[in-house]
Each structure stands twice: as structure tokens, then as C-alpha cells.
Amino acid sequence: MLLGAVLVAAVASAALFAGAVAPFDPAALDINAILSRPDLRHPFGTDELGRDIFSRALHGARYALLIGVAVVVIEGAIGVALGAAAAYFGGWMDALLMRVVDVMLAVPTLVLALAIAGVLGGGLGNMILAIGVTGWREFARLVRGQVLVIRSAAYVEAARAVGAGDLRVLGRHVLPNALGTVIVFTTLEMPAALLWAASLSFLGLGAQPPTPEWGAMVAEGRGFIGQAWWVSTFPGLAIMVTVLGFNFLGDGLRDLLDPRTARGF
Amino acid sequence: MTRYVAHRLLSLVPVAIGVTLVVFSLLHLTGDPIRLLFGLNVPEEIVQQRRDELGLNRPVAVQYARWLTRAVRGDLGESITTGDRVVAMIRPRLGPTLELTLLALLVTLVVSLPAGVISAVRRNTVLDSLSRLTALFWVSMPTFWLGLLFILVFGVMLGWLPISGRAEEFWSWEGVRSHILPVLTLGLPPAALFTRLTRSSMLEVIGEEYVRTAHSKGLAERTVIVKHALRNALIPILTLIGLRLPWLFGGAVITETVFAWPGMGRLLVDAVLKRDYPVVQGIVMAMALLVVASSLLIDLLYAYVDPRIRYQ
Numbered sequence: 001m002l003l004g005a006v007l008v009a010a011v012a013s014a015a016l017f018a019g020a021v022a023p024f025d026p027a028a029l030d031i032n033a034i035l036s037r038p039d040l041r042h043p044f045g046t047d048e049l050g051r052d053i054f055s056r057a058l059h060g061a062r063y064a065l066l067i068g069v070a071v072v073v074i075e076g077a078i079g080v081a082l083g084a085a086a087a088y089f090g091g092w093m094d095a096l097l098m099r100v101v102d103v104m105l106a107v108p109t110l111v112l113a114l115a116i117a118g119v120l121g122g123g124l125g126n127m128i129l130a131i132g133v134t135g136w137r138e139f140a141r142l143v144r145g146q147v148l149v150i151r152s153a154a155y156v157e158a159a160r161a162v163g164a165g166d167l168r169v170l171g172r173h174v175l176p177n178a179l180g181t182v183i184v185f186t187t188l189e190m191p192a193a194l195l196w197a198a199s200l201s202f203l204g205l206g207a208q209p210p211t212p213e214w215g216a217m218v219a220e221g222r223g224f225i226g227q228a229w230w231v232s233t234f235p236g237l238a239i240m241v242t243v244l245g246f247n248f249l250g251d252g253l254r255d256l257l258d259p260r261t262a263r264g265f
Numbered sequence: 266m267t268r269y270v271a272h273r274l275l276s277l278v279p280v281a282i283g284v285t286l287v288v289f290s291l292l293h294l295t296g297d298p299i300r301l302l303f304g305l306n307v308p309e310e311i312v313q314q315r316r317d318e319l320g321l322n323r324p325v326a327v328q329y330a331r332w333l334t335r336a337v338r339g340d341l342g343e344s345i346t347t348g349d350r351v352v353a354m355i356r357p358r359l360g361p362t363l364e365l366t367l368l369a370l371l372v373t374l375v376v377s378l379p380a381g382v383i384s385a386v387r388r389n390t391v392l393d394s395l396s397r398l399t400a401l402f403w404v405s406m407p408t409f410w411l412g413l414l415f416i417l418v419f420g421v422m423l424g425w426l427p428i429s430g431r432a433e434e435f436w437s438w439e440g441v442r443s444h445i446l447p448v449l450t451l452g453l454p455p456a457a458l459f460t461r462l463t464r465s466s467m468l469e470v471i472g473e474e475y476v477r478t479a480h481s482k483g484l485a486e487r488t489v490i491v492k493h494a495l496r497n498a499l500i501p502i503l504t505l506i507g508l509r510l511p512w513l514f515g516g517a518v519i520t521e522t523v524f525a526w527p528g529m530g531r532l533l534v535d536a537v538l539k540r541d542y543p544v545v546q547g548i549v550m551a552m553a554l555l556v557v558a559s560s561l562l563i564d565l566l567y568a569y570v571d572p573r574i575r576y577q
Contacts, residue, residue, distance in 0.1 A: 099279050099280075099283060100283065102279070102280050102283065103280055103283030103284055103286075103287060105508075105511065105556075106280050106283075106284055106511070106553045106556045106557050106560075107284060107287060107511065107549065107552070107553045107556070108511035108512065108514045108515040108518075108552060108553075108556065109511065109512075109515060110512075110515030110516075110518060110519075111511075111514060111515055111518060111533065111548075111549055111552050112287070112549065114518065114533065114534070114537055115291055115533075115537065115545050115546075115549050116291070116294065117537075118536075118537035118538070118540065118542075118545060119291055119292070119294050119542065119545075120294070191404070191405065195407055198407050198409075199407065199408070199409060199519055202407075202409045202519070203518075203519070203522060203534050203537075204534075204538055205537065205538075215407075215409075218407075218409060218410055218413065219409075222413065222523075225413060225416060225417055225421060226421050229417050229421075232410070232413050232417075233413075233414070233417070236407060236409075236410030236413065236414070237410075239407050239410065240402075240405050240406055240407065240410065243405040243406075243407075244401060244402065244405035247401050247404060247405050248401060251401065
């Protein structure tokens with residue numbers, strides 16, 4: 001978990017200080033240094049346009065975290081709203097949500113996100129939206145479970161007994177108590193969000209070149225893999241390190257939350 | 266058993282209907298399918314004419330009913346770019362995708378079941394904690410990057426294996442060689458996850474009384490582990506396979522793109538990039554139905570592994 005925190009902090013500081021730390025402008029072309037091997041001047045080498053991959057990878061951290069957080073926020077908002085409504089009101093609403101979850105379980109998230117991003121027209125914003133509206137299933141399930149437990153707590157009964165309306169009970173008494181778990185869960189959802197986003201960008205539907213987004217950078221380097229292994233390898237490594245950081249962090253948090261599964265994974 | 270199967274089949278109906286709703290809505294997401302299908306530069310008269318032809322001026326419910334009846338008959342429309350029937354385009358792609366996903370699943374299980382059992386039997390050794398660490402590494406790996414690394418190492422540097430494409434003849438030297446890298450790319454990362462699950466599932470079962478009974482009967486350790494423990498530990502593993510099925514097809518889309526594999530996934534990516542929406546709809550539908558059918562298969566396997574389900 002400590003290692004996870006360190007990795008995530010490293011990526012976050014790369015994102016924050018990319019402008020100051022990066023030795024080169026991520027968009028600066030250098031025709032004298034096309035596809036040059038990693039050396040002291042360019043630790044990760046340069047790409048087919050002579051851009052410094054190390055600088056681009058640092059700037060990529062911004063995109064990765066921004067995309068990841070945006071996706072998780074959308075997923076969380078949809079998941080919390082649907083999950084809470086289903087559990088709190090029960091009956092047909094709950095039945096409907098569970099059927100929708102069943103359907104979402106049948107359509108591969110990546111495939112649906114790919115199709116929606118395609119229909120919306122690609123690009124960074126549309127990709128985030130596409131992943132957000134397809135990936136909320138786990139959030140909804142989690143919130144539903146939480147609210148089912150909280151709903152029957154004595155303080156909720158008390159609030160209702162003094163005449164509080166449904167919305168007030170949900171907003172003031174139920175949701176704040178479910179919030180802690182939801183926030184921890186966002187850490188667990190980050191790896192998936194990051195991987196989906198990088199995959200869509202790799203497939204050409206997310207961030208477009210010349211954006212220094214890691215998935216798009218891997219895709220750009222694909223054509224030169226025979227001559228210049230470093231162009232694809234380093235951005236991919238950056239994705240892996242970031243996802244690994246969140247996985248370590250989430251794994252540790254999960255153990256703290258639920259000691260029962262601590263020996264599990 | 267018959268009741269169980271019938272019940273399972275019936276529960277699939279709402280899911281299948283839901284899937285068709287999702288697929289149908291795809292085209293209507295932006296509000297104007299015609300503009301989506303034919304672009305923004307088409308004159309207004311032609312747009313109106315096409316709209317009448319395709320029945321888009323009728324209520325959405327009627328459109329859905331019409332689309333659904335045709336889909337049930339196996340008519341998913343025509344490709345905008347080539348004019349070919351969508352079903353005819355998907356059919357030859359089905360085999361390569363199923364081949365890739367099934368072989369990958371096989372690799373996952375062949376690696377993870379023994380590894381998980383060994384981890385459980387030798388729990389809390391260095392080997393065990395190493396496998397926990399490795400598991401997190403593997404699940405953090407982007408599929409497309411792993412594929413490229415494989416290409417780099419085994420294709421470009423060592424020159425051992427072909428870097429793309431699928432040899433027509435499976436039962437040949439070339440055929441086997443062309444399958445190795447894509448199958449490993451799709452099959453190895455989940456193996457780490459399955460190893461961990463097999464381990465915890467085995468640990469739970471090993472503590473049960475019937476395992477002790479088997480031991481005290483004097484059965485060999487091997488027999489106890491394989492026949493008494495593993496068989497019962499398989500149930501959560503089946504559940505995980507069911508949960509990972511959608512992921513398997515999602516991963517196939519990426520793997521097929523990286524290795525220029527002639528499957529449904531690559532057709533999907535091509536269609537999305539060319540904005541060929543009927544093809545996109547057709548593949549999303551086909552993949553969802555494949556997932557639904559395979560989860561039915563898993564449910565039947567449950568009944569096979571666990572007699573309690575059969576006699577309920």
C-alpha cells in the first residue's frame with residue numbers, strides 16, 4: 001500500500017510539475033534527433049518527429065490523471081444516483097436497475113464504450129463520456145448494497161418518524177453515510193478507468209496525436225517498433241506504473257476496509 | 266435439471282431484449298441517424314427521402330419493432346461503406362475470434378489452476394507472496410502494450426514468431442506459430458488473477474471436514490487435493506470465468522488490432538473508425554449474445570460441478 005501511495009504520488013507530481021521538470025517542450029520538433037536512442041540528453045529517446053519522449057511521458061501524466069478522475073466522477077455520479085434510488089425505493093425501481101445491470105454485464109464495457117465513442121465522434125471529451133456512461137455498474141452495485149444496509153438503521157427510521165421527506169432522508173442521512181465507502185471505491189475503479197481510456201486512445205478514438213497521451217503515444221510508436229523500440233515501450237511503461245500504483249493503493253485500502261478479504265487477493 | 270435449465274433460459278430473455286435496446290439506441294444517440302449514416306453534407310431533400318425509405322419518420326417504438334423483427338430473422342442491415350450484408354461480414358470473423366478467446370481462456374486455466382493449487386498447498390512461503398506481487402503486476406499491464414512487447418521481443422529481436430496475421434491452416438507449423446503470441450497476450454494477464462482466486466478458494470476448501478475425512482481414510486495427498494478439494498474449489502473459479510467473459514471479448518478487440526488478427530474485434534475497430542454504424546451495431550450485438558450464451562454454458566457447468574444445484 002505504501003508503495004502504491006509512493007507511485008501515485010510520483011505520477012501526481014509528474015502531472016503537477018511536468019511544465020517545470022520536463023527538459024523539453026513536449027511538442028517541440030527536432031529534425032536533428034529523429035528516433036534517437038535513449039541517452040543522457042533524451043532518457044527515453046525521441047520519436048519519429050524528434051520529440052523528447054521523456055518530456056511527453058511527463059506531460060502524459062496530466063492527461064492520464066485528468067481522464068481517470070473525470071471518468072470515475074461520471075461513473076460515480078451515475079452509479080450513486082441509480083444505486084441509491086434503487087435500494088431506497090426498492091420495488092420495481094430496484095428490479096429495473098438489476099435488469100439493467102444484467103444487460104451491462106452482457107455487453108463488454110470496452111466494446112460498448114468503443115461504439116459510443118465512435119458514434120459521438122471520438123476525441124478526448126467524448127471518450128471520457130463514453131467510458132463514464134458504460135462503466136458505472138460496479139458503483140451502482142456498491143451503493144445499492146450500502147444503502148440497503150443504511151436504510152434500515154435506527155437513525156433513518158427516526159428521521160422519517162419526525163417527518164423528513166424521501167429526498168431529505170436520502171440526501172442528509174443515507175448518502176453521507178455511504179460516501180466514505182464510495183470514495184475508497186473510486187481508487188479501486190481508477191485502474192480500470194485508466195486502462196480503458198488508454199486502450200480507446202490506442203485504438204484511435206480517444207486523445208488524438210499530437211496530444212501526449214500515453215495510449216496514443218504507444219499507437220504512434222507501433223509503426224516503428226522494428227527500428228525504435230523505445231517509442232512505444234516507455235509510454236506503455238508509464239501506463240503500467242500508474243495503474244500498478246492505484247492497484248497497490250486500492251489493494252491496501254480494501255484490506256483496511258474489509259479484513260475478511262485481506263488474505264484473499 | 267430440466268427445470269434448472271428452463272429457468273436459466275427464461276432469465277436470459279430480459280437480458281437479450283435489453284441488449285437489443287442498447288444496440289438499437291446506439292444509432293439514435295446523437296438524435297439524427299441519417300446525418301450519422303450519410304454525413305453532414307447531404308442535401309436536405311435526399312435526407313428526407315432516405316428518412317422516409319428507412320421509416321425514420323415513424324414513432325421510435327415502431328422503428329424498434331421493425332428493426333427487431335428483422336434482426337431476429339438474421340437481417341442486421343447493410344454496411345454503409347461496402348454495401349455488404351452485415352451478417353455476411355461478421356460470419357467469417359466469428360471463427361478466428363472464438364478460436365482466440367477459447368485458446369486464451371485455456372492458457373489462463375492451464376497456468377493458473379496448478380499455480381493456484383501449489384500456492385495454496387505451500388501457503389505463506391516466499392513463492393506464495395511472490396505470486397501475489399506478480400498478480401498485481403500482470404493485472405496492471407495494458408493488453409495492447411503487452412502485445413507490442415511480445416512482438417518486439419519474440420518477433421523483432423529474436424525473430425522466433427510471426428508478428429501479425431493468422432495462418433489459414435491451424436494444424437500446421439505456421440498455424441501454431443501465428444497463434445502463440447496473440448493467445449498469450451490475451452490469456453496470460455488474467456492468469457495471475459485466476460491463480461489468486463484458485464489459491465483462496467482452495468484454502469477455504471482444504472479446511473473443510475470432508476477433506477479431513479478424505480485424509481483420514483488414508484487417501485493419497487494427490488487424490489485428496491485433486492478429487493476432493495479442487496473439484497469443490499472450482500465453483501468460485503467458474504463464477505470468475507463468467508464475470509471475466511465480457512472482458513475476454515473486450516481484450517480480443519485490442520489483441521486482434523495489435524496482431525492484425527482477422528476477427529470480429531478488428532472488424533469492429535475498422536467499422537468504428539470508418540463510421541460504419543450498421544456493422545458496429547451488428548458486432549456489438551453478436552458479442553453480447555456470445556457473452557450471454559457463454560454465461561448460460563457456465564451456469565450449466567455449475568450444475569455439473571455442484572450436484573446441489575442440479576437437484577434443487
